[in-house]
Amino acid sequence: MRAEIIAVGTELLLGQVVNTNATFISEELADMGVEVYYHTVVGDNPKRLEELLELADTRSDLIILCGGLGPTDDDLTKNILAEHVGVPLVQDQAGYEHMMSFFKNRQHPMTPNNLRQVETLKDGIPLQNRTGLAIGCLYKGEKNNYVLLPGPPSELKPMFIEQARPLLQKEFPAPEKLISRVLRFYGIGESLLVTELAELIEQQTNPTIAPYAKPNEVTLRITAQSVDETSGNVLLDQVESEILAKVGEHFYGYGEENSLEKVTVDLLKSRDLTVTAAESLTAGEFQSTLGSIPGVSTVFPGGFVTYSKETKASFLDIDRSLLDTYGVVSKECAQAMAEQALAKAGTDFAVSFTGVAGPEEMEGKIPGTVFVALAQKDGETLVTENHFSRDRSYVRHSAVMKGLDLLRRAILNKN
Amino acid sequence: MRAEIIAVGTELLLGQVVNTNATFISEELADMGVEVYYHTVVGDNPKRLEELLELADTRSDLIILCGGLGPTDDDLTKNILAEHVGVPLVQDQAGYEHMMSFFKNRQHPMTPNNLRQVETLKDGIPLQNRTGLAIGCLYKGEKNNYVLLPGPPSELKPMFIEQARPLLQKEFPAPEKLISRVLRFYGIGESLLVTELAELIEQQTNPTIAPYAKPNEVTLRITAQSVDETSGNVLLDQVESEILAKVGEHFYGYGEENSLEKVTVDLLKSRDLTVTAAESLTAGEFQSTLGSIPGVSTVFPGGFVTYSKETKASFLDIDRSLLDTYGVVSKECAQAMAEQALAKAGTDFAVSFTGVAGPEEMEGKIPGTVFVALAQKDGETLVTENHFSRDRSYVRHSAVMKGLDLLRRAILNKN
CATH class of the missing domain: 3.40.980.10 (MoaB/Mog-like domain)
Known part of the structure; x- marks a missing residue:
């Protein structure tokens, strides 16, 4: 009809x-x-x-x-x-x-x-x-x-x-049922995702595959037509495994109403792990994003917003000479922020963010240059250097998503 | 056309x-x-x-x-x-x-x-x-x-x-010029604003008055048709002063692309004043909102996210007995958070947020119960008790807007 x-x-x-x-x-x-x-x-x-x-x-x-x-x-x-x-x-x-x-x-x-x-x-x-x-x-x-x-x-x-x-x-009874499932991906753009899946998408008839780009993530809705839910789900399972064989590295969860922060907080809760943060350019956006998930208080006690060089030194007790030597837009600063936040909050993980949100350059670095680090109670500190694009708000959001993904992968690796 | x-x-x-x-x-x-x-x-x-x-x-x-x-x-x-x-x-x-x-x-x-x-x-x-x-x-x-x-x-x-x-x-130039101006209001709902302005809105022909509700604020777009910009602006000035005579108490600025955070940060910059924050239920959203304004680093050095009782005590050195006696959802806790953040950051102002975002009750208080406080270097600490409604995300946003408005009014009162 x-x-x-x-x-x-x-x-x-x-x-x-x-x-x-x-x-x-x-x-x-x-x-x-x-x-x-x-x-x-x-x-x-x-x-x-x-x-x-x-x-x-x-x-x-x-x-x-x-x-x-x-x-x-x-x-x-x-x-x-x-x-x-x-x-x-x-x-x-x-x-x-x-x-x-x-x-x-x-x-x-x-x-x-x-x-x-x-x-x-x-x-x-x-x-x-x-x-x-x-x-x-x-x-x-x-x-x-x-x-x-x-x-x-x-x-x-x-x-x-x-x-x-x-x-x-x-x-008007429907002859066939439509069953659909949403797969969520972080760390791959829409154009690259559809290129990787070009063959599958071209061949699609049932189930169909519909990509949709959201800020800093992509979703794929796969939809099967079938006589009942069971046989529909068999079709979906099959195409899902074909998709994940190609781009599973970037897959993080299911569902239209899901999000990277929800998956990450759920992982922390299920494993009784805790996180803190020290944020410069994101100015609290990472922690506020965690705070959007009900019941996050069991895994997130709080953290720091250290926007100026001064508060990086005073709130986190980071050596001034480190900040002066390497600058605040540096992997050394990101590492120190994460490790000091971890020590002060006594959590299992600490995520830190420092970089240039824009529109102006800083310390000779162009907007979008962002260091995101993750310190772990029982493990090495990871530091990533990122080059995000678009405007100030998108750079900050990109940094938050990167921090969530670093944390999610670290939790999964803890097993 | x-x-x-x-x-x-x-x-x-x-x-x-x-x-x-x-x-x-x-x-x-x-x-x-x-x-x-x-x-x-x-x-x-x-x-x-x-x-x-x-x-x-x-x-x-x-x-x-x-x-x-x-x-x-x-x-x-x-x-x-x-x-x-x-x-x-x-x-x-x-x-x-x-x-x-x-x-x-x-x-x-x-x-x-x-x-x-x-x-x-x-x-x-x-x-x-x-x-x-x-x-x-x-x-x-x-x-x-x-x-x-x-x-x-x-x-x-x-x-x-x-x-x-x-x-x-x-x-495709329009035969008559349309000149419009957007007035922004915080602290009054759309239905009340429209009721207060009922007579003006009923009489409207030129300029027209169009109210528009946004989350936690209302804008009025006034639009005049005229042969040139000057005579259009005369018409707008007149209706604007009639509007402000009735609801000027809630007016905070002009422009479609403006915001309460922008007006507040601009005020801080123009008067060389600084602000910090200590956030519980908002979990960094207030500071992140400040961080959305380019160049905010000159007025905002950083602050604290103290989500748990533990971090309220350890990050801010708040007496545990105060937290135990009054609970964290209390005006006493809000006041201590603001005053301790002020002392630690050495700023002119500190805004604090503590309360129940929901969906669950806390300390016997229903979701929407939020204390927002403002400490000042040279002045008294103001503490407000608020009862916000709707969902978790709206309660947190309502709290952030209240904090911005408290700060904006305190800056204006400093003269």
């Missing part, structure tokens, strides 16, 4: 509101095995909406409209659709009663324009609105099927999940 | 990514006086993109395409547009040189597919990519005009603001 999503509302075209509804519905439909070919946003304009419906009829089996079901004059989606399919609007009894009890409880007067919100297309299946007033509708036409949903996400989401989705699955 | 925005990318149709680019561009175009009639999202599919371009040609003067300029085979926007308007792609020298220096600094191999990113339409005006590699383009056709922009917002936004927007304003 081919679907498209039409969001109606001038506020979207003015950039006042983000069209998160289309994203939400798309994710749901993908999960149901329904392919979405278009999103469109159109303003509160009868003529342009009618033209769009005519176009949509020629290319989609399922047309999902959201927004424009409210009580005011510019809410016209329901009226235009009724005209378009040639049926009148009728009052829905359940919706009417829900609205009456709402206004009774609120002890607010119900203005007459509210009645528009509980009208539905004759012969359509009404979708009740648990979190609002405007009811939705599924209308099955001869060729095309339409779903009407309210614009506010707080109303649209429960209506879709609780009512529209089960109804669609009953009315 | 009628415009439409086409975003290209299957990840948008799968619901993996929200189409914030369309929102951003719409807001910019609205500000420029250009009307946007449609947003469309289409997948990485040559046939459907070409059909969409044919449709767009019939209804829009300006067609803005975003996404699909990357190095991989599914990045096909530029190729389809070139075919559509009937010109070849040519290599852009400036983009090529930028890319070469990028790969040289990274010491990573440049795979040949990257060359696609620096191709542009013959006779088009290339738009350089300061924060990435794929260059954009403005192509003026006989009837329709096209702008090509990269998909990642971190590349699209600077390219639009710095290059596409000025170019469009030069090539």
